[in-house]
Amino acid sequence: DAGVIQSPRHEVTEMGQEVTLRCKPISGHNSLFWYRQTMMRGLELLIYFNNNVPIDDSGMPEDRFSAKMPNASFSTLKIQPSEPRDSAVYFCASSFSPASGRSYNEQFFGPGTRLTVL
């Protein structure tokens, strides 16, 4: 069974350009998370979707960042315009969260996209 799929795996772009990162969650999972990881700040949650609806985007650093989840099998994270400080590894993770009861929330991560903004 395929895990979380992310594309591209590597992206090098110039400052000011638009960057779009893509994610396909595990089939049957209803929660999707976008994270950013850097040496300085560790793993940071950017935004979280539940049943395709954005629930918490408080981690999105600026208006330059936006995320969408048009259906249960696809999500995008867009940065426009990109800046050198956006350079990081971006992970997408998915999980199954029950509607009620305990929030087990075992997350499964994709391979990540290493973004370099020059």
Place this chain on the structure above:
Amino acid sequence: QKEVEQNSGPLSVPEGAIASLNCTYSDRGSQSFFWYRQYSGKSPELIMSIYSNGDKEDGRFTAQLNKASQYVSLLIRDSQPSDSATYLCAVTAGLGGSYIPTFGRGTSLIVHP
């Protein structure tokens, strides 16, 4: 502000020894606890989850949870060089809280031959 604290390390142990990784958390209502392993240049991989006080064993790994003291630990028995990685602790809020886990910064483990 929910916090999850880990010693950044590196923790260096000889091959065959027991590696002990610790994590403390601030939210007393937390109910779900996870350990992820992350090799350099790779994504975090879930290796253990624990929800109740006590020990949970899976092969060479044992997770220990003490909610009264608000800590969770991971023991790796018979450590191997292939266990060298960063170990991330993640904690999820309790009933009525969000599904969003809070991650620690991770502990780097080095197992030397």
